Amino acid sequence: MLSFGDGWQEDWDCTVLRRDGSLVMQGKGLQLLHSLSTGQVQGIVAMRNVSGAKPLFGHPEVHRYSALYDTNGNLLEDWAKVYYSGGVGDLIVCNNSNYTGKNMSDGLYSISKRQMLYEGVTYVAELGNNRFAVMDAGSVVGVLDGQGREVCGFPMQQDYTGLTGVGNYYASNIIQGNSYTNVVLNHDFEIVMEIAEVENITEMGGYLVVYNYEQQNSRVLAMPSQNIVYETPPQVTVEYFDGEIIITSAQSNNWEQSMATLAGEELITGCEWIVPTCEQDESNAQTFLAYQNNRVLLLGRNGEVLQEHVGEFGNYSAQYTGGNYVVYQDAKESKGYSEENERNVILFGPNLEVLIPAGKYDDIYLLEDAGSTDVYYSAMQYMPGTTNLLVDVYDGSGTLLLEELKELQQTGPGRFVVIRGFSGGLVNAEGNWLYKTSAFGALEDE
Amino acid sequence: MKKENKVRLLALLLGTLCLLAACKPSAQPGIQLGISSTQGPGAPVDISSLNASNYPVVDGSTATLPLMAQVYSRVCGVIYEEAERKVTASKTAAAWQMLAEGSVDLLLVYEAPEETKEWLQTEGIDLEIHAIGRDGLVFITNEQNPVESLTQKQLKDIYKGKITNWKTVGGSNQPISAFQRNAESGSQSLFLKLVMQGEEPMEPPTHLLVAGMGGLIESLASYDDSASAIGYSVFYYASEMYEKPGLKFVGVDGVLPQNSTIADKTYPLTNDFYVAIRADEPEGSPARILRNWLLSAEGIQALEEAGYVSAIV
Numbered sequence: 037m038l039s040f041g042d043g044w045q046e047d048w049d050c051t052v053l054r055r056d057g058s059l060v061m062q063g064k065g066l067q068l069l070h071s072l073s074t075g076q077v078q079g080i081v082a083m084r085n086v087s088g089a090k091p092l093f094g095h096p097e098v099h100r101y102s103a104l105y106d107t108n109g110n111l112l113e114d115w116a117k118v119y120y121s122g123g124v125g126d127l128i129v130c131n132n133s134n135y136t137g138k139n140m141s142d143g144l145y146s147i148s149k150r151q152m153l154y155e156g157v158t159y160v161a162e163l164g165n166n167r168f169a170v171m172d173a174g175s176v177v178g179v180l181d182g183q184g185r186e187v188c189g190f191p192m193q194q195d196y197t198g199l200t201g202v203g204n205y206y207a208s209n210i211i212q213g214n215s216y217t218n219v220v221l222n223h224d225f226e227i228v229m230e231i232a233e234v235e236n237i238t239e240m241g242g243y244l245v246v247y248n249y250e251q252q253n254s255r256v257l258a259m260p261s262q263n264i265v266y267e268t269p270p271q272v273t274v275e276y277f278d279g280e281i282i283i284t285s286a287q288s289n290n291w292e293q294s295m296a297t298l299a300g301e302e303l304i305t306g307c308e309w310i311v312p313t314c315e316q317d318e319s320n321a322q323t324f325l326a327y328q329n330n331r332v333l334l335l336g337r338n339g340e341v342l343q344e345h346v347g348e349f350g351n352y353s354a355q356y357t358g359g360n361y362v363v364y365q366d367a368k369e370s371k372g373y374s375e376e377n378e379r380n381v382i383l384f385g386p387n388l389e390v391l392i393p394a395g396k397y398d399d400i401y402l403l404e405d406a407g408s409t410d411v412y413y414s415a416m417q418y419m420p421g422t423t424n425l426l427v428d429v430y431d432g433s434g435t436l437l438l439e440e441l442k443e444l445q446q447t448g449p450g451r452f453v454v455i456r457g458f459s460g461g462l463v464n465a466e467g468n469w470l471y472k473t474s475a476f477g478a479l480e481d482e
Numbered sequence: 483m484k485k486e487n488k489v490r491l492l493a494l495l496l497g498t499l500c501l502l503a504a505c506k507p508s509a510q511p512g513i514q515l516g517i518s519s520t521q522g523p524g525a526p527v528d529i530s531s532l533n534a535s536n537y538p539v540v541d542g543s544t545a546t547l548p549l550m551a552q553v554y555s556r557v558c559g560v561i562y563e564e565a566e567r568k569v570t571a572s573k574t575a576a577a578w579q580m581l582a583e584g585s586v587d588l589l590l591v592y593e594a595p596e597e598t599k600e601w602l603q604t605e606g607i608d609l610e611i612h613a614i615g616r617d618g619l620v621f622i623t624n625e626q627n628p629v630e631s632l633t634q635k636q637l638k639d640i641y642k643g644k645i646t647n648w649k650t651v652g653g654s655n656q657p658i659s660a661f662q663r664n665a666e667s668g669s670q671s672l673f674l675k676l677v678m679q680g681e682e683p684m685e686p687p688t689h690l691l692v693a694g695m696g697g698l699i700e701s702l703a704s705y706d707d708s709a710s711a712i713g714y715s716v717f718y719y720a721s722e723m724y725e726k727p728g729l730k731f732v733g734v735d736g737v738l739p740q741n742s743t744i745a746d747k748t749y750p751l752t753n754d755f756y757v758a759i760r761a762d763e764p765e766g767s768p769a770r771i772l773r774n775w776l777l778s779a780e781g782i783q784a785l786e787e788a789g790y791v792s793a794i795v
Contacts, residue, residue: 424570440567457566458547458723476544476724 052080052109055451057462057470061109070122072162073182075405078128079112079147080105081120104128104145112150120145123160124168125184131158144170154178154190163201164317167223174198176208179225188225196225203239203317205259207231220244222260229262241278241319252287266298276312278319281337283310295324295339303339304328310335311354311361313386325354325361325384332363334388343388358402358411358432360385365394383413383434391434403429403444410449412437412465437465442475517611517756520794523779529771534558538587538769540569541577543668545617545719546590546755552788553590553781557772574598574668581758582607587769589758590614590776592668592716593675608761612777613754613793615785618717618744619672620751621732626709629653631733634750637677640712643684648710660684661713669715676751717744722789745791754793 050066053059065083070076082103102120104113119131127144130152144154154170157177161169166182170189176196178189197216199208205228206221220228220237231237234249243265244257254274256266268274268284275293276283281303285293294305304310307328312321323342324335334343354363361384381400383392392400392415403412411432416425429438429452443455450465460475537558540550547569555565572580578594580586582602594602602609621637623629629652632640639645640660649655662683663670674683712732717739720731731739735750743749757777763770775781782792 419570424572426567442567442570457563458551459566474724476719 051471051473053462053471055448059471060107061105069120069128071124071182072122072160072168073124073166077107078122078126079107079120080109083119084115106147112147113145121159123184124180124182127153127160127180127184129157129160142172161199163199163206164203165201165223167201169199169201187223192225194225196221202237202244204242205237205239205244207237228260240274240276243277243279245274245277247273256282275310276319276321278312278321281321283312283324293326295326295335304333304335309354311356313356315356323386325356325363325388327354332384332388345384345388345390358413360391360411360413360432361388362400362402362413381415383415383430385434392430397428398425405448412452414444431465438463438467516609517613517754520612520777523782523794524774524777526780527771527775527778529557529775532557532768532771534560534568536768538767538772539585540588540590540772541572541580541586542589542591543574543577543755544571545592545668545716545723546615547571548723548788549590549615549785549790552784553772553776556780556784557775574671578602578758581609581760584760587759587763587767588772589756591758592617592755593671593753595665595668595671596674597665609758610761610763610773611756611758612773614757614776614781615755615790616744616747616752616793617755617791618739618749618752619669619676619714620717620720620739621712621714621734622720622729623712623732624709625728625730627653627712627730629732631736631738633735634677637734638679638681641673641678641683642681654709656710659711661711663714672716672751672753673714676753718790741789741791 050064051059051062052066052068061080063082067081067083069078069081071078082105084101085098086101099117100119101115102118103111103115104120105111117132121129121131123129123144126147126149128147130145131142141152141155143152143157144160145151146153154177156172157170158173159171160180161171163169163179167187168180168182170177170180174197176189176192176199178192179187181187195211196206196208197211199206204223206223206225208219208221209216210219210227218231218233218235220231222228231246232248235246236249238245238247240256242259244259244262245254246257247254252271252273253268254272255264255268256274256277257263258265266274266277266282271287272284273287274282275285280298281295282298283293283295285291292305293307293310295303295307295310297303304326307326310324310326312319313323313325314321322337324337326333326335330346332345333341336342354361363382363384365380365382380394381392381397382390382394383400385391392413397415397417400413400415403414413430413432415428415430417428418424419426424442426439427441427444428436429441429444430436438452438454438456441452441454441456443460445453445455451470452463452465454460454463455475456463458475459469459472461469461473462471463469537554540554542550550569550571551562551565554560554568555562558565558568560568571577572586574592575595575598577586577589577591578598579601581589582605621632627648629648632651636645636651640651640658641662645651646658647655648658663673717731720729721739733739737743737749739749739751744752757773759769759773763773776785777794782794785792
């Protein structure tokens, strides 16, 4: 399900469509509610602002009213002074927007039961590993899984604040009276260890990396034993660790990056960057992309060069995304307006084959859609002399699917909400319109 | 035969209202850009040297986008749907500025806001501006509103806050919700020039100030007090580019806006729109060739085929 005209503007017409282009509903100020765990649409909300009589800083007080619909456009809850936002399972977050009187309270609302299940809840925060913290103004009320089932809490035994998920562990403060303690918790909210106030944690490959802001160094702990398996000197940061291979960057050496084995064998040094071939929250790379001495290198786990790409390059940065590498280089020639320095960007495939060459685009982004495993990239270029972007869409193998879009608002599996020329609507990956309307209803005018 | 009166912009900027009144009988206030007069179509222009690779960077107002596409399609020999994808509009105020700064080569554009004209004057930038088409400032209400026409004075009084109820102008007993546009919009420039004529409109409540022309039309059609709302746009945009069911045009001084009444100016609130290039554009440059073609009979035909009213007679 996709919404055309989503990205809410009060009183703008919006259209909610199914994948086949059939109409679910149309109305003013519609937005889709997406599940935080699956990205699937949980429901549809219609919103409008209504000015109240009571002056607020010299202007009429404005109240947000919302009405809630299911995914077939059937009304679940009529207009009320409330905000809705996505949750987990069939639970959505409901926030009372009427600060002067009771209307609907804060809480988690069950779409299937059509009733509030958890009162006093203000938002839901993703913790990772299919866990979601149910929060009330910064304090954890309980933890749900991605299906909306209770894992623990309701209420919690301790007052946890500042809770963040780091893989299999949480970092949190525990408030006891007037003091608080920084702790690391496991998924059962058992305290595993305490850390200093100047420390934070990340998890890499099942190991905890504790970074100390004061000393600007890191120590890598095996879990659950907490044995230190690696410790960096001051001003050296751990960028990647998978239990065997470690990538570090050294502030003293202009943040140059090095890759070594845990046993201390240097695999490569003096790189501007080294990017592991794995998703950002994973540590299972089989290859690495590195930039060293004007060469982009594809490396194996022993540091051997599998492929290389040579060219006249400036300062690079790179990321592994969607199974390919997006690599930026300094542009030789300005191609249009950009808030940042003009950039040319290359899309390399997993074996360093050039999927999209440099010279055409100012930026390339992976089009992320939580409900899909399809890989699409939006490649953007500024129209000459203007601040307007034209967007092309490629698939994961670098095949051009859609070109010269003025807007690419939203994607679903094989579906794109676009403005192309003077028309807007829903197109498939072949560029065929499934739903088409005038683009000028959503364009700001002169 | 075309008679061009090419005068540098600064020489033509009229510094005082007295001078304005002496040269132009219209009581319209504000800075006048140096607009070259055009009598009849220009001579045929060979555009065979223009193609997609050397086509000038064209910009302008949203309401001229279909004209930009029509011209690109005709000149570069591509189908109209492809041409739609090649054109863009930075909107009126920004487009004038971008031409002056040299980032675009040619404008198809509505009249600049006063602040932009002042900036152009201060910077001393030479432009060659020709009236190419004519449009009308139109007032739009919900079709439930029984009022069919308003006088210019009534419109001014509504926007000055002197008339606040529709019953005063022959409508039902409902307060008037008068929408305005943001200051940078071409419609707002026309509104201030043609309706307010130098007088300040009332300060609109925030929710009655609409940034986008599409947004304005949506608001009128959907506003909770829909029958009480009034707003404005330009005729071409409202009638050709975004026709919204449930709305109607209000006549002004008893005349409804139509291409014919805009062409012969019996509809009182009309204004020309322009083709503009920088004066230092070299002879034989793509922008100058395209400008000359737009002023020729072929260019006028392209404009009229796109549904616009030509200002060249």
